[in-house]
Amino acid sequence: MSKILEVENLATYFHTFKGVVKSVDRISFSMEEGEVLGVVGESGGGKSVTGFSIIRLIDPPGEITADYVLFDGENLMEKSEKEMNQIRGDKITMIFQDPMTSLNPVYTIERQIAEVLKLHQPGITKAQCRARGIELLKEVGIPNAEERIKCYPHQFSGGMRQRVVIAIALAGSPKLIIADEPTTALDVTIQAQVLQLMKRLVSEKGCALMLITHDLAVVSEITDRVNVMYCGHIVESAPTRELIEKPLHPYTRGLLASIPGSGAVREDERLEVIPGMVPNMFDLPKGCKFAPRCAACMEVCREREPETITVSPGRQVACHLCGKGEEDA
Amino acid sequence: MANSLKKQWDSLKGSQFYAHYRRSPVALLSSALLLIILFLAVFGPLFTPQNPFDLSSLDLSNAYLPPYPREGSDPAFFMGTDQQGRDIFSAIVYGSRTSLYIGVVGVLLCSALGIFLGVLAGYYGGWLDSLIMRLADIQLSFPSILIAMFLMSALGRGVGNVLIALMLVGWVKFARTVRGETLSVRKMEYVDAARVIGLPSHRIILRYILPNVMTSIIVLATMQVGTFILIEATLSFLGLGVPVTEPSLGMLCSDGFKVMFGGLWWVSVFPGLYIVVIVFAINLLGDFLRDELNPKLK
Amino acid sequence: MSEILRVENLTQQFRLDKSLLDKLHWEKGRITLRERVVKAVNGISFHVERGEAFGLVGESGCGKSTTARTIIGLNRPTSGDILFDGKSTAAMDKGERFALHKQMQMIFQDPYASLNPRMTVMDIVTEPILFHKLAGSRQEAEQRAYALLERVGIRPELASRFPHQFSGGQRQRIGIARALAVNPQFIVADEPVSALDVSIQAQILNLLMDLKEERSLSYLFIAHDLSVVRHLCSRLAVMYLGRIVEMGSREQIFEHPSHPYTQLLLAAAPKLTGSSIAGYEIPEKEMPTVLDLPKGCAFCNRCRYASPQCETELPALREVELGHVSACHLCGKK
Numbered sequence: 001m002s003k004i005l006e007v008e009n010l011a012t013y014f015h016t017f018k019g020v021v022k023s024v025d026r027i028s029f030s031m032e033e034g035e036v037l038g039v040v041g042e043s044g045g046g047k048s049v050t051g052f053s054i055i056r057l058i059d060p061p062g063e064i065t066a067d068y069v070l071f072d073g074e075n076l077m078e079k080s081e082k083e084m085n086q087i088r089g090d091k092i093t094m095i096f097q098d099p100m101t102s103l104n105p106v107y108t109i110e111r112q113i114a115e116v117l118k119l120h121q122p123g124i125t126k127a128q129c130r131a132r133g134i135e136l137l138k139e140v141g142i143p144n145a146e147e148r149i150k151c152y153p154h155q156f157s158g159g160m161r162q163r164v165v166i167a168i169a170l171a172g173s174p175k176l177i178i179a180d181e182p183t184t185a186l187d188v189t190i191q192a193q194v195l196q197l198m199k200r201l202v203s204e205k206g207c208a209l210m211l212i213t214h215d216l217a218v219v220s221e222i223t224d225r226v227n228v229m230y231c232g233h234i235v236e237s238a239p240t241r242e243l244i245e246k247p248l249h250p251y252t253r254g255l256l257a258s259i260p261g262s263g264a265v266r267e268d269e270r271l272e273v274i275p276g277m278v279p280n281m282f283d284l285p286k287g288c289k290f291a292p293r294c295a296a297c298m299e300v301c302r303e304r305e306p307e308t309i310t311v312s313p314g315r316q317v318a319c320h321l322c323g324k325g326e327e328d329a
Numbered sequence: 330m331a332n333s334l335k336k337q338w339d340s341l342k343g344s345q346f347y348a349h350y351r352r353s354p355v356a357l358l359s360s361a362l363l364l365i366i367l368f369l370a371v372f373g374p375l376f377t378p379q380n381p382f383d384l385s386s387l388d389l390s391n392a393y394l395p396p397y398p399r400e401g402s403d404p405a406f407f408m409g410t411d412q413q414g415r416d417i418f419s420a421i422v423y424g425s426r427t428s429l430y431i432g433v434v435g436v437l438l439c440s441a442l443g444i445f446l447g448v449l450a451g452y453y454g455g456w457l458d459s460l461i462m463r464l465a466d467i468q469l470s471f472p473s474i475l476i477a478m479f480l481m482s483a484l485g486r487g488v489g490n491v492l493i494a495l496m497l498v499g500w501v502k503f504a505r506t507v508r509g510e511t512l513s514v515r516k517m518e519y520v521d522a523a524r525v526i527g528l529p530s531h532r533i534i535l536r537y538i539l540p541n542v543m544t545s546i547i548v549l550a551t552m553q554v555g556t557f558i559l560i561e562a563t564l565s566f567l568g569l570g571v572p573v574t575e576p577s578l579g580m581l582c583s584d585g586f587k588v589m590f591g592g593l594w595w596v597s598v599f600p601g602l603y604i605v606v607i608v609f610a611i612n613l614l615g616d617f618l619r620d621e622l623n624p625k626l627k
Numbered sequence: 628m629s630e631i632l633r634v635e636n637l638t639q640q641f642r643l644d645k646s647l648l649d650k651l652h653w654e655k656g657r658i659t660l661r662e663r664v665v666k667a668v669n670g671i672s673f674h675v676e677r678g679e680a681f682g683l684v685g686e687s688g689c690g691k692s693t694t695a696r697t698i699i700g701l702n703r704p705t706s707g708d709i710l711f712d713g714k715s716t717a718a719m720d721k722g723e724r725f726a727l728h729k730q731m732q733m734i735f736q737d738p739y740a741s742l743n744p745r746m747t748v749m750d751i752v753t754e755p756i757l758f759h760k761l762a763g764s765r766q767e768a769e770q771r772a773y774a775l776l777e778r779v780g781i782r783p784e785l786a787s788r789f790p791h792q793f794s795g796g797q798r799q800r801i802g803i804a805r806a807l808a809v810n811p812q813f814i815v816a817d818e819p820v821s822a823l824d825v826s827i828q829a830q831i832l833n834l835l836m837d838l839k840e841e842r843s844l845s846y847l848f849i850a851h852d853l854s855v856v857r858h859l860c861s862r863l864a865v866m867y868l869g870r871i872v873e874m875g876s877r878e879q880i881f882e883h884p885s886h887p888y889t890q891l892l893l894a895a896a897p898k899l900t901g902s903s904i905a906g907y908e909i910p911e912k913e914m915p916t917v918l919d920l921p922k923g924c925a926f927c928n929r930c931r932y933a934s935p936q937c938e939t940e941l942p943a944l945r946e947v948e949l950g951h952v953s954a955c956h957l958c959g960k961k
Contacts, residue, residue: 017348042824043795157914187686188851192895214825220901244899258829259899260858270836271829271858277794278824336747340789518741522805525699526755527728540745 004175004208005031005054008067012046012053015061019282023049023062025232028308031176036202036209038223038240040216040255044278046232047212051178054210055088072175090120090172097181099161103153109133109164110149116171136167141197159190163197170201177202180212195222216255220244225314228252231279231289234308238315248317250294288320296321346621359613366607370429373422378405381420382576388414393588396595409595411585417595420581421603427577428607431488432558435495436550442496443503444546448534450504451511462508465501473498477560481569488571491564495557506549510542517541544622551618555611562604578604630713631813631845632675632698637707639668639690639697643918665917667693669869670707675813680839680846682856682863684892688917690869691849692736695817698847699733700724711813729759732806736818738798742790748801749786752776755808775804779834796827803834807842817849832859853896857881862950865889868917868925871944875951885953887930924956932957 012024024046031037039047053064056076069076071092079087088094096102104112113136114129124132130149137145140163153161162182169177179198183191199222202209211223219226219240226243228236228251236249247253254274276293279285285292291301300320308318341347350356379386391414397407408417450458468476477494484490514520515538523533562579564570566586571577576584578600585597643663644650650662668690675681683691696702698709700716709716711727719727735741742751752772753765762768773783779800781793790798799819806814816835820828836859838844850856856863857877864874865888873886884890915921915928924930927937936956944952 017345017352042826188853189686189891189895191897195897215897216825217897217899220899221897222901240901244901255825256899258826260829260832260852260854270833273829273833274826275830277796277827336787336789340792518735518737519743521696521701522733522735522741522802523743523754524701525728525731525733526758526805526809527725528754528758532758536746537743541743 002033003030003070004033004035004072006068006070007054008069010050010053010064010066010069012049012058012062012064015063021281022232022284023281024053027229027232027234029227029234029237031208031210033175034202034206034208035225036199036211036223038219038226039210039212039229040214040219040226041229042214042255042278044231044281045229047229048180049232050229051094051180051210051212054178055092055094056084057088086120089116091174092176092178093169093172093174095162095165095169095177095179095182097184099158099165099185100153102165103161103168105153108150108152109137113149113168113171116168120172132171133167136170137164139170139201140164140167141193142167159186159193162186162190162194166194166198166201170205174205174207176208176210178210178212181214182211183218184213184215191218198222216244216259228255231281231284233289233318234316235290235319236317238317242315248311248315248322249290249319250296250321251290254293288318349621350617353617355613356617359610359617362606362610363614366425366610367429369422370426373425377419377422378416379419381415381423382574384413390414393593393596396599408599411596412588417581417599420576421578421600424576424578424581424600425603425607427488427571427575428558428561428579428604431491431495431561431571431577432554435492435499435557435561436553438492439496439499440503440546440550440553443500444507444539446500447504447507448511448538448542451508452515452530452534452538458508461504465504468501474560474563477564478567478569481564486568486570486572488575491561491570494564495560498560499553499557502553503546503549506545507542510545511538514538514541548615548619548622551611552615555608555615558604558608558611578607629677630674631677631711632847633672633710633713634674634694634698635672635708635710636670637668637672637694637697637709638666638670638705639693639702640705641665641667663918666920667869667917668697669920671864671866671869671871672707673864673871673874675845675847676862677812677845678839678843679862680848680860682848682850682860683866684850684853684856684863685866686851686892686914688868688914689866690917691851691866692817694866695733695815695847695849699731699815700727729761729809730811731813731815732809732811734799734802734806734814734816734819737822738795738802739822741802742798742805744790747787747789748776748781748793751790751801752786752804752808755805759809761809772804772808775807776801778838779804779807780830794827795823796830799823799827799831800834803831803838807838810842811844813845813847815847815849818851819848820855821850821852828855835859853881853892865892868914868920870925870954872926872955873951873953874944875948875953879948879951885947885951885958886926886955887932887957888926889953891929924954 007030008028009026010024011022011026014021014023027050039050041047052058054069054076056064058064066077076084110130110133113133117124117129117132133149134145137149142148142160142163153164156164183194186194195218198209211219213219223240226238226240227234228249230251236243236247236252243252244256247256257272258274260271274293279289279292285302287303288301288306291297294301298320306318306320308316309322310316311322374380391403391406391410392412394406394410395402396409397404402409406416406418410416446461450461477498480494480497481490484493520533520537523537561570561577562582565577565579566583568583571580581600582597585600589597641664643665650660652659652661671694683694685691693702697704711731716724716727749769749772752775753768756762756768756771757765762771773786776786777783781797781800781804790801793801819835820831823831832855839846848856848860860877862876863880864871865880865886866872867888873880873884873889880889884893915925921927923939924937924942927933930937934956940956942954942956944954945958947953947958
């Protein structure tokens with residue numbers, strides 16, 4: 001398998017009147033073709049900004065820098081705005097949390113799908129657009145697609161709307177779909193449907209999926225690999241099952257332990273918690289960003305930022321503790 | 330309470346609003362203009378060459394002097410004089426006091442009425458809401474200047490009557506804005522929390538609703554001062570506004586208008602320009618406040 | 628144990644078309660008078676024991692939040708009764724109802740909307756103390772507020788700040804302090820952790836559990852997340868479209884759920900083991916709306932066991948084992 005996306009030293013800083021916010025701070029990662037990558041973390045971790053930075057949808061005062069962002073062999077950082085517009089919505093598409101805001105309420109679904117199709121296949125006829133639109137709606141499991149394509153977004157329920165959004169995301173010929181909390185606004189049963197659908201489509205179409213979410217359980221259901229982000233850094237990156245079963249970074253461990261009903265914790269007992277809260281982004285600690293909340297914090301953690309080390313193939317972690325552990329072993 | 334105000338002030342200074350204000354040339358320019366205008370209105374009489382409405386200080390031999398650099402002008406009356414030998418600059422300074430007074434007090438009065446009715450309509454809803462809003466709809470289907478003219482011809486000239494007319498014309502905008510904001514604030518969980526505590530409605534309105542609709546009221550009130558100055562000027566120009574004994578800028582325009590096409594343009598043009606400057610500064614500041622405080626109103 | 632709250636046959640409806648003009652509809656060439664009514668809660672009954680945490684679970688639109696709001700007094704029930712400490716609230720006079728505000732409090736869902744942005748934290752917490760005259764002086768009220776804030780984990784020196792200077796988790800703590808300010812016995816918590824980050828969620832859940840023990844509180848806990856309820860509540864009810872479909876102890880519901888909807892909810896929840904969603908057949912159909920409730924079982928269009936009887940006849944709650952009831956025609960038959 002070859003790499004569809006390679007990100008090296010991506011940084012997105014917001015220069016606000018209060019100071020600089022390093023939302024994403026020099027992160028590097030890559031995705032294989034057809035891979036489902038989960039990006040998890042709490043709010044302020046920089047996971048959404050990572051997604052937006054890859055397709056360069058960051059407005060001033062935000063500023064993106066990177067050594068390179070290679071997508072399908074091409075460096076996105078060197079593309080002009082016009083070229084990026086061609087790539088967005090066609091080869092890389094995005095799905096957002098609230099389907100109502102990503103659909104235009106005054107146009108029918110047909111028109112919105114046609115818009116994407118026309119953008120990327122100039123010269124396509126109206127009849128072709130309609131046929132392709134119906135095909136797409138059927139693919140995402142919308143019953144009675146021939147009729148429903150004439151409807152407006154508000155005539156769909158939340159789950160159906162998210163399916164429409166997915167259909168529109170598939171209208172180009174995406175090689176990478178970036179989904180930002182696509183099921184957070186949905187009910188559990190609907191969420192399960194949409195997750196099933198996304199997993200099926202990704203494997204059918206062979207496109208890669210970057211799933212940005214706060215929910216480790218969702219991640220463990222459909223992803224192959226996970227990046228855990230904290231304060232703009234990737235603190236741990238590992239194959240999903242390994243990460244869930246043997247988390248290395250104290251933050252990952254804390255996150256997993258915080259989930260009610262997860263493994264070791266018994267009912268009525270207190271949950272294991274990560275003490276404190278996410279630090280102020282204007283005033284980040286000097287060393288490891290997690291040090292103030294970390295139970296295993298050492299002298300060196302407060303002084304120096306840990307480097308990302310490869311523990312085993314495909315498994316990286318940024319923690320002073322882990323590096324030491326490896327040397328000892 | 331004073332302590333809390335100081336806290337509010339400190340928090341304002343650390344806010345994005347303050348940072349944007351300090352960096353916005355538009356906001357700084359308009360504030361500077363308004364400060365000068367206010368300064369002139371308050372302290373202007375201390376250094377104007379005459380009290381233009383004290384007939385004994387006027388000298389008819391000075392009638393129709395042109396503005397300063399022109400031939401036959403008097404540097405003391407650099408904006409020229411009118412047919413009674415009245416200094417135009419002095420007249421403007423005195424006139425702006427009336428105009429600003431009417432604008433500001435008019436807005437205070439009509440915002441009080443509008444806020445009261447708007448909060449009632451938005452908070453209690455039901456038939457009260459229907460009644461107030463239908464009344465507002467009916468009034469909005471007439472041009473406001475028409476209503477003002479009608480009221481003035483019924484009430485007769487006078488500063489007090491202008492204020493009454495402006496209040497009856499302007500409450501609708503406040504009521505509608507405040508009602509809309511109240512409806513959305515009312516849905517906030519902190520209002521539910523106040524009800525769960527058992528607080529009575531009047532306390533909820535005063536402590537929970539009003540402080541949170543204040544920003545939109547401030548934006549609207551700022552813009553409305555400009556509008557009211559214009560309406561008053563129009564009324565006075567038409568001879569329906571303030572009495573001759575308390576002339577406003579609009580009346581000065583009207584006075585000079587009769588001789589304007591005889592080449593004596595300055596009598597009318599300078600007061601007119603001053604109205605433009607005042608309203609321009611107010612609207613600039615209002616625009617800035619609207620963009621910063623309440624993007625919804627755009 | 629005694630009951631602190633009993634809800635009897637509670638119904639809550641909202642009329643969408645308030646004025647006469649809204650009710651007129653143009654249908655088949657003639658004007659007809661028709662009113663749309665949201666049937667949010669349709670005759671539910673349950674009780675909460677003293678010192679117990681009772682959970683009310685369901686998806687959005689099932690009426691769980693409406694139930695909470697009606698119990699706390701934010702809505703007036705359409706019919707049915709709520710008994711607090713054995714006394715019917717419908718029969719209470721003004722003074723008694725006012726006193727109820729001191730016994731029942733609420734914790735809200737959205738920490739960003741539940742605190743008045745124009746009041747300092749100190750004002751927010753002292754407001755209920757001063758209003759209900761639970762302190763002799765302002766100083767005394769402030770002393771109590773400091774103690775409360777400290778207890779919920781807010782440093783007292785931050786009390787003079789405004790809500791926007793706090794994070795979501797801290798705001799939720801302030802909201803809890805406000806609810807505790809009147810020393811209530813009963814707390815309605817409407818999704819108190821669903822807007823929070825995972826690690827903060829755990830902190831708040833622990834805090835709620837500690838407070839329950841310290842102050843022997845009773846909770847009515849509203850949630851859409853089964854794992855949260857499983858952690859906190861000893862008994863729970865599952866709601867679907869305004870009705871309770873299953874109710875029982877935590878063990879009964881989670882270990883042998885009887886209603887097909889409960890089974891679906893449990894199966895559809897993503898799990899860390901990562902095997903549930905792929906394996907389970909999830910019905911593609913969606914919920915009917917509360918404007919137009921079906922005649923029979925509301926779940927039957929999504930139920931894989933549905934029979935013709937389910938479409939026409941509304942199932943009643945039946946006991947499947949001691950203290951465990953379920954509203955399904957098939958219960959006991961499977």
